[in-house]
Amino acid sequence: MSTTRHHINRQRLRQARAARPRVVEVRPGTRRAAAPRGPEATAERASGPARPRARRPWGLVALCGLTVLLGAFAGWAHAEAESLRAEPARSNTALTDVARTSEVKGQVAEAVDRLFSYDHADPAAFDRAAKDLLTGKAVAQHRDLFTDVRERADARKAVITTAVTETAVERIDGDRARVLVYADQSSVATAGGKAEAEQDDGVYAAAMLAVDAVHRDGRWLVTALDTFGRT
């Protein structure tokens, strides 16, 4: 028991003794040229002119310092560049990407023209437009919007025409876009009560809606129709 403890103690002592000079000796080679601190260090500094303090490789220290500085700058500059690129204004390419902006505008305007126009004599065109231009939840939204309208138009043998007057792209983010659309709607009835027909004919209704679109297979498809809570 006691022998073991003695042994351990002696070992610790030796380790401590061996560790101390190593700390002092490593110093000239380390990057930082910090002066030795504490009373112990001062004592050692005074211990003799043989200490290699005068031969400290300042060039190496400077080189290492430069490396650290350059590395720090590189990291900082990289972080700055990344944070600039992550700005939401940049991910939205509406207007900044001129070609894509006009492509979205044109295709969405055409889609709205077709999707919101109905001719009782050619209901197939309407169904074809829905099939070609809609995807996702826009399919159901479009059906809900037009169920009543269609019935009434069929009964009155009406032609509903929608013409987009203004479009503006709110956002383009890669394959997704949102477009604000102003459109005029008119309906002309060829049957039914004369009074009703007169009332409707030539009357334009102002419509506004926001259209979400996705770019798929080279063209923009409507994924959602937002009529702002109005039908």
Next chain:
Amino acid sequence: MERPARRRVPRRLRTPYAPALALALVAGGFAAWAGQDWYDAAHDDRAAYAVQRDRALAAGEQAVQNLNTLDHRDLDRGLDLWEASTTGELREQLTAGRDAFAGQVKEAETVSTARVLSGAVTELDDRAGRARVLVALRVTVRAADGTRTDKDSRMLGELTRTDGRWKLSALGQAPVGGAPAG
């Protein structure tokens, strides 16, 4: 016993200059690349344009909302805000018609509040400081007898940048009825 012997070893000769220099050069290369990258990102014309676009839209939406909000009990503040949101001809019109309009609203005792449903920029001339916006607006008017009416408006606004700030220089509703807009 070991200590003095170790101390006398000339460590200087073992100092790793070459690897340190190589490391410094690599760090320098990275620093140059990152700096260039940062410079490019900061001087991206498209990004600056995008920032102007978003600023113009934010200012446009706010201004359109301001111009459709008025409380008869607090006319002066509301009309001051109108003038602060506008510039050029529109501001002149508002200033000229201010008293007459204030009288009308006071008599009608209406409270109008507006909510922007959606907005987007259609045109932006970054250099000239001009922009055109569409703002879909829902205006709620509360009359003297407490009845509320909602009205949707398709607004077309023109913005001009004055002293670094975007302000409305023209505002109107999109025409209805087959007539080409503009």
